[in-house]
Amino acid sequence: MVGTQMLTKGLDLAGVSLVGVISADGLLHLSDYRASERAFQTLLQVAGRAGRGNDPGRVIIQTYTPEHPVIQAVQGYEYESFVERELEQRQELSYPPYGQLIALKLSSLNSTEVEETAQHFAEILFTVADEIPDMEVLGPAPAPVLRVANRYRWQILLKLLPGTSINTASLEQLQEVCPTSVRLMIDVDPLHFG
Structure with a gap:
C-alpha cells in the first residue's frame, strides 16, 4: 500500500505492519516556526498506523538529518520532552504563546x-x-x-x-x-x- 499524508487522518487500517516515510526532511525545514511541531505530529501519527492489530509494527523514516531533535523525539516517542523543548525555544524567541x-x-x-x-x-x-x-x-x-x-x-x-x-x-x-x-x-x- 502506498499512501500520502491521508494516512495521518486517523484511519484504522488492519494488517499494516510496516510504515515508511520518504524524505521526512521536507517536513522539518519549512519556513514556519511551527514546522517542528507539525513534523513531530505528522510523523507520530503516521508511525501510529503500523502494528495496530496483533502483529507488531515497524516504522522506517528516511532522513538526511537523523540527529534532528524531531527525528530523535519521534524515534523515542518522547512527547513530553519534545513539547518542553519546543516551548522553551518559543519563549526564547518570543513566538506564540509567549509573543x-x-x-x-x-x-x-x-x-x-x-x-x-x-x-x-x-x-x-x-x-x-x-x-x-x-x-x-x-x-x-x-x-x-x-x-x-x-x-x-x-x-x-x-x-x-x-x-x-x-x-x-x-x-x-x-x-x-x-x-x-x-x-x-x-x-x-x-x-x-x-
Whole structure:
C-alpha cells in the first residue's frame, strides 16, 4: 500500500505492519516556526498506523538529518520532552504563546505593484516600530509560494514581544493606502505562512 499524508487522518487500517516515510526532511525545514511541531505530529501519527492489530509494527523514516531533535523525539516517542523543548525555544524567541505574530499578506495580479506596495507598507511599519520598541518588522519578502491562482504574493511579519500590543485598527488603516488591485489580509497569530 502506498499512501500520502491521508494516512495521518486517523484511519484504522488492519494488517499494516510496516510504515515508511520518504524524505521526512521536507517536513522539518519549512519556513514556519511551527514546522517542528507539525513534523513531530505528522510523523507520530503516521508511525501510529503500523502494528495496530496483533502483529507488531515497524516504522522506517528516511532522513538526511537523523540527529534532528524531531527525528530523535519521534524515534523515542518522547512527547513530553519534545513539547518542553519546543516551548522553551518559543519563549526564547518570543513566538506564540509567549509573543504575538501578525502577518500582513498582500497579493495582486501585478507582480511589480504588489512588491512596491509591500515595500511601502514596510516603510510605514518601520516608522511605527520606532514608536513601539518591542515590535520587530520582518520583511517584506515574497511568500514561500510566490504565485497562487495567477496572484503574486508578498508578506510582512510583525513580531511583538510579550506584553506588547498594537492596535489592529491602525493596521487596518493600511487598507486606505492600499491600491485597489492589491489585496491585504491581516492574520493575527497565523496558523500558516505562505
